[in-house]
Amino acid sequence: MDYREVEGGREFVARLDHGRDWREQIEAFAADEGIDAAFFFGLGAVQDAEIYFYDQQEQEYYPVAFDEPFEVAACVGNISHLEGEPFAHTHAVLSREDGSTVAGHLNRATTFAGELYVREFDTHLERAHDETTDLDLWPL
Numbered sequence: 001m002d003y004r005e006v007e008g009g010r011e012f013v014a015r016l017d018h019g020r021d022w023r024e025q026i027e028a029f030a031a032d033e034g035i036d037a038a039f040f041f042g043l044g045a046v047q048d049a050e051i052y053f054y055d056q057q058e059q060e061y062y063p064v065a066f067d068e069p070f071e072v073a074a075c076v077g078n079i080s081h082l083e084g085e086p087f088a089h090t091h092a093v094l095s096r097e098d099g100s101t102v103a104g105h106l107n108r109a110t111t112f113a114g115e116l117y118v119r120e121f122d123t124h125l126e127r128a129h130d131e132t133t134d135l136d137l138w139p140l
């Protein structure tokens with residue numbers, strides 16, 4: 001396990017905009033505030049969702065799209081840089097009226113309503129290609 005000690009930076013609470021993409025507005029916020037590294041938690045509701053599933057054998061992401069409303073029962077993610085741009089690595093558990101869930105790596109979702117807590121760190125995290133997994137990971 002590679003690691004780095006980090007100092008805590010600013011903290012934010014945010015209300016996500018109705019009708020905008022969940023992840024894109026987190027990335028726009030990070031760019032506006034100059035956030036280079038952070039973790040966040042969120043909750044709320046979305047009108048649709050696209051989850052990416054990473055096939056570990058094929059080392060490819062496969063999208064699964066859902067055109068239905070969900071509660072965002074839990075959303076956790078982090079912000080770092082990918083190819084020089086803020087990237088919000090976002091995972092979510094989304095629930096339906098009957099309580100069933102879909103979950104995973106959230107690529108895209110139209111926000112109905114959302115609330116976010118963001119904890120910045122005073123460091124710069126830039127993702128780099130990892131040979132073993134073929135993913136863009138943190139070189140710590």
Ligand code: ZN
Pocket residue numbers: 089090091105106
């Ligand atoms: Zn992921």
